[in-house]
Amino acid sequence: MHRKSLLWHIFLPFLAVIVLSLVLITGYTSRSLRDFFYQQSSSDLTTRAHLMTDEMVPLLLRDDEAAIQRTCEVRGKASDTRVTVVAPDGRVIGDTREDPAGMDNHGDRPEVREALAGRVGSSERYSATLGHRRIYVAVPVRHDGSIIAALRTSHSLTSIERALAVVQQRIALGGLLLAFGAAVISFVLARRISVPLRQMKEGAERFAAGQLGTRLSMAPDSEEIGALAETFNGMAEQLQDRIRTIENQRNEQEAVLASMVESVLAIDRDEVVIGINRAATELLGIEPAMAEGRTLQEVVRNPDLIALGKGVLGGGGPVEGEIVLRRDGERHLQVHATGLQGLEGQRLGALLVLNDVTRIRRLESLRRDFVANVSHELRTPITSIKGFVETLQNDPPADPDVARRFLTIVNRQADRLQAIIDDLLSLSRLEQEGGSAELAREATPVRPLLQDAVDISTARATDDVPTVRLECVDDLEVMVNAPLLEQALVNLLDNALKYSGTATEIVVAAHAEPDLIVVSVRDDGRGIAPTHLPRIFERFYRVDKARSRNMGGTGLGLAIVKHIAQAHGGEASVSSTLGEGTTFTITLPRRPDVDRAMDA
Amino acid sequence: MHPHLNHAFKRLKKSLFTLSAAVEENLHLAVKAVLEGEPGLVDQIRARDLEIDLMEVDFEEECLKVLALHQPVAIDLRFMVAVLKINNDLERIGDLAVSIAEHAPHLTGKDPVDTARKLPRMAEKAQSMLRKSLDAIVGMDADLAREVLATDDEVDADYYETSQELKALMRKDSSQVDELLGMMLVCKHVERIADLATNIAEDAIYMADGEIVRHGRYHASGER
Numbered sequence: 001m002h003r004k005s006l007l008w009h010i011f012l013p014f015l016a017v018i019v020l021s022l023v024l025i026t027g028y029t030s031r032s033l034r035d036f037f038y039q040q041s042s043s044d045l046t047t048r049a050h051l052m053t054d055e056m057v058p059l060l061l062r063d064d065e066a067a068i069q070r071t072c073e074v075r076g077k078a079s080d081t082r083v084t085v086v087a088p089d090g091r092v093i094g095d096t097r098e099d100p101a102g103m104d105n106h107g108d109r110p111e112v113r114e115a116l117a118g119r120v121g122s123s124e125r126y127s128a129t130l131g132h133r134r135i136y137v138a139v140p141v142r143h144d145g146s147i148i149a150a151l152r153t154s155h156s157l158t159s160i161e162r163a164l165a166v167v168q169q170r171i172a173l174g175g176l177l178l179a180f181g182a183a184v185i186s187f188v189l190a191r192r193i194s195v196p197l198r199q200m201k202e203g204a205e206r207f208a209a210g211q212l213g214t215r216l217s218m219a220p221d222s223e224e225i226g227a228l229a230e231t232f233n234g235m236a237e238q239l240q241d242r243i244r245t246i247e248n249q250r251n252e253q254e255a256v257l258a259s260m261v262e263s264v265l266a267i268d269r270d271e272v273v274i275g276i277n278r279a280a281t282e283l284l285g286i287e288p289a290m291a292e293g294r295t296l297q298e299v300v301r302n303p304d305l306i307a308l309g310k311g312v313l314g315g316g317g318p319v320e321g322e323i324v325l326r327r328d329g330e331r332h333l334q335v336h337a338t339g340l341q342g343l344e345g346q347r348l349g350a351l352l353v354l355n356d357v358t359r360i361r362r363l364e365s366l367r368r369d370f371v372a373n374v375s376h377e378l379r380t381p382i383t384s385i386k387g388f389v390e391t392l393q394n395d396p397p398a399d400p401d402v403a404r405r406f407l408t409i410v411n412r413q414a415d416r417l418q419a420i421i422d423d424l425l426s427l428s429r430l431e432q433e434g435g436s437a438e439l440a441r442e443a444t445p446v447r448p449l450l451q452d453a454v455d456i457s458t459a460r461a462t463d464d465v466p467t468v469r470l471e472c473v474d475d476l477e478v479m480v481n482a483p484l485l486e487q488a489l490v491n492l493l494d495n496a497l498k499y500s501g502t503a504t505e506i507v508v509a510a511h512a513e514p515d516l517i518v519v520s521v522r523d524d525g526r527g528i529a530p531t532h533l534p535r536i537f538e539r540f541y542r543v544d545k546a547r548s549r550n551m552g553g554t555g556l557g558l559a560i561v562k563h564i565a566q567a568h569g570g571e572a573s574v575s576s577t578l579g580e581g582t583t584f585t586i587t588l589p590r591r592p593d594v595d596r597a598m599d600a
Numbered sequence: 601m602h603p604h605l606n607h608a609f610k611r612l613k614k615s616l617f618t619l620s621a622a623v624e625e626n627l628h629l630a631v632k633a634v635l636e637g638e639p640g641l642v643d644q645i646r647a648r649d650l651e652i653d654l655m656e657v658d659f660e661e662e663c664l665k666v667l668a669l670h671q672p673v674a675i676d677l678r679f680m681v682a683v684l685k686i687n688n689d690l691e692r693i694g695d696l697a698v699s700i701a702e703h704a705p706h707l708t709g710k711d712p713v714d715t716a717r718k719l720p721r722m723a724e725k726a727q728s729m730l731r732k733s734l735d736a737i738v739g740m741d742a743d744l745a746r747e748v749l750a751t752d753d754e755v756d757a758d759y760y761e762t763s764q765e766l767k768a769l770m771r772k773d774s775s776q777v778d779e780l781l782g783m784m785l786v787c788k789h790v791e792r793i794a795d796l797a798t799n800i801a802e803d804a805i806y807m808a809d810g811e812i813v814r815h816g817r818y819h820a821s822g823e824r
Contacts, residue, residue: 270610271614290738290739294738295610295613295614295617297613297614297616297617297618297621298613298617298738299738300621301617301620301621301624301734302621302625303618303621303622303625303648306618306621326624326625326628327731529720530720531635531636531720578717579717
């Protein structure tokens with residue numbers, strides 16, 4: 001529907017009232033004026049007729065028709081009146097304008113009939129003879145009580161009508177002026193109402209657009225509109241308050257969700273992701289903007305998680321499960337999936353809470369492996385010892401050389417057992433001392449320490465030894481427990497000598513960095529495959545199971561290195577490229593007191 | 601788009617990505633079986649491959665139903681054609697993953713990975729290509745798909761180099777031919793998987809841009 005402006009709503013009724021009253025007033029006035037004019041004319045005509053009767057009587061009695069005609073012409077022309085004399089039988093005897101002989105019988109004219117009946121008759125009609133409206137008045141002409149003729153006077157109405165038209169024109173003109181005035185007034189009125197209303201509308205639109213901080217300017221001259229504006233402002237304020245409250249609540253909830261360590265993922269019944277927190281996007285490695293509105297299948301693409309989500313959506317209680325995520329390394333996630341319920345208890349979707357349990361699982365498997373490995377490592381020499389001892393007991397070999405060989409083997413296996421137990425003990429001691437506070441430290445020059453370690457390990461090695469090079473400045477000192485660090489270095493060197501295979505050169509290096517002392521053992525041997533690197537410091541972890549045991553290793557060397565580094569507050573790390581060699585690095589923190597000792 | 605068709609597409613997408621999730625998982629496990637020598641994985645992979653085969657058949661039937669029922673045109677038809685082909689490629693990748701895993705027991709304990717030093721990198725690349733091409737479908741991201749096409753050349757080069765090395769080793773020491781051949785096949789399968797991932801990426805470009813980039817048209821268009 002097309003809506004008209006308020007101006008039209010006010011102006012049109014105004015105009016209608018003005019026009020209607022104008023029409024009524026004009027009609028009434030012209031009618032009254034007309035009546036007044038008629039009365040005036042007819043009484044005037046009556047007077048003129050009476051004046052002429054006396055003059056006509058002798059002429060009528062003489063029956064002098066020519067004289068009557070002349071009198072009619074003369075008098076009529078003098079008074080601008082048409083005078084007609086009609087005989088009682090209706091025949092026209094004299095007329096101002098026409099020849100009476102050519103005129104038809106006037107006995108049927110209403111005014112004439114009245115006059116012949118003895119009364120004054122008047123009538124107003126269109127004159128066929130003259131071609132315009134006229135007013136007629138007829139009076140009887142009496143002689144001795146009998147009516148001898150009727151004398152009729154008539155006058156044109158044209159002048160009256162012209163005068164009336166002028167009056168009507170003036171009234172219309174006035175009316176037009178009035179209408180214009182009314183338009184101006186109604187325009188002003190409408191503006192005074194509509195301008196504040198429009199302002200209010202604009203204000204309301206601003207509110208609707210969310211600019212609730214703005215206020216409507218008051219319209220003080222109208223109580224109703226002013227009150228309306230106040231109500232609007234009040235409403236805006238309330239809305240703003242409420243929206244602020246809701247926003248705050250939402251922000252709080254989002255903050256809670258975002259700062260949760262657990263990853264939370266919500267899906268609707270069609271498995272479309274409807275909410276995801278920051279932890280979850282980081283854990284799953286997805287863009288938050290990418291996730292929402294897409295299905296779980298698209299976002300996560302893990303068969304077990306998809307199955308879990310489906311399970312919960314398919315009804316049934318909360319589901320718990322563990323999944324393995326294989327994006328950039330394996331991650332074990334514990335998943336709790338529960339149904340999302342709406343206010344009326346209807347199922348809206350499912351909530352998946354994911355916990356990264358990779359560390360826990362790894363520790364568990366470490367412990368499990370450790371126990372299995374310890375048993376295995378201890379059992380191997382014991383089985384061997386037991387076997388040879390039983391042989392010696394039950395079936396002593398005749399050849400003493402054979403018996404001696406057996407005993408040598410038993411001795412070697414016992415040594416191995418001892419080595420393992422020694423290593424385990426030193427490991428457990430390191431673990432207990434763990435916190436570096438209890439560790440006895442002293443400022444130790446690094447180069448001699450490295451040299452000692454090299455001497456010990458090369459002395460032990462039996463095969464042809466690759467060249468071992470030392471790279472270290474003479475005055476480097478470090479705050480350490482010297483025997484422990486030496487043991488760590490010996491372990492690393494032993495490893496390099498035993499397992500690097502094709503190595504031709506081993507470099508033992510130490511240098512100082514601003515906060516650290518970095519000690520490294522580098523070989524150019526066969527290298528270690530990347531899959532082994534993350535686990536190489538684990539207890540009993542062996543890159544090549546068969547070979548390393550044959551070489552007499554306990555499987556604990558690198559674990560001890562790591563623990564020694566950690567006991568000093570440092571770290572042990574490894575980097576290797578297949579075919580190019582391996583570098584083990586120990587970084588030790590440089591204490592402030594060490595720095596001072598060096599300065600001195 | 602007609603709401604019914606829209607709904608059908610959503611369902612198809614869900615099924616496709618359920619399938620792809622299973623394939624990705626199997627590929628990961630197969631690579632793990634070879635590189636880390638976990639022999640127990642093979643049975644698990646075989647079992648999941650059966651599911652994959654069933655899913656593939658179901659998906660194809662679903663597609664045919666949608667085609668018959670809604671008779672999609674223009675971009676919708678393009679989508680249908682692309683997902684049908686991707687479905688096929690995914691199933692092939694699943695089969696190749698099983699083949700890779702089946703070689704694992706014969707390779708473990710013989711340090712086979714050392715003989716094919718590039719295998720871990722190739723496998724990682726192939727897996728990331730598959731992931732990226734699927735990501736490209738999720739995000740309708742033609743640029744990401746083009747990245748995959750570029751990576752395929754690297755994998756091909758790696759495969760060529762590794763096969764040369766393996767051949768040289770075979771000539772030198774014929775006692776290890778079995779393991780080396782197995783290794784060669786594993787590398788070949790990985791290279792095939794990279795090719796199939798490339799196909800999927802090409803379909804992703806087709807889906808997003810409507811441009812066919814197969815058979816080197818991509819190179820000819822000079823966009824690289």
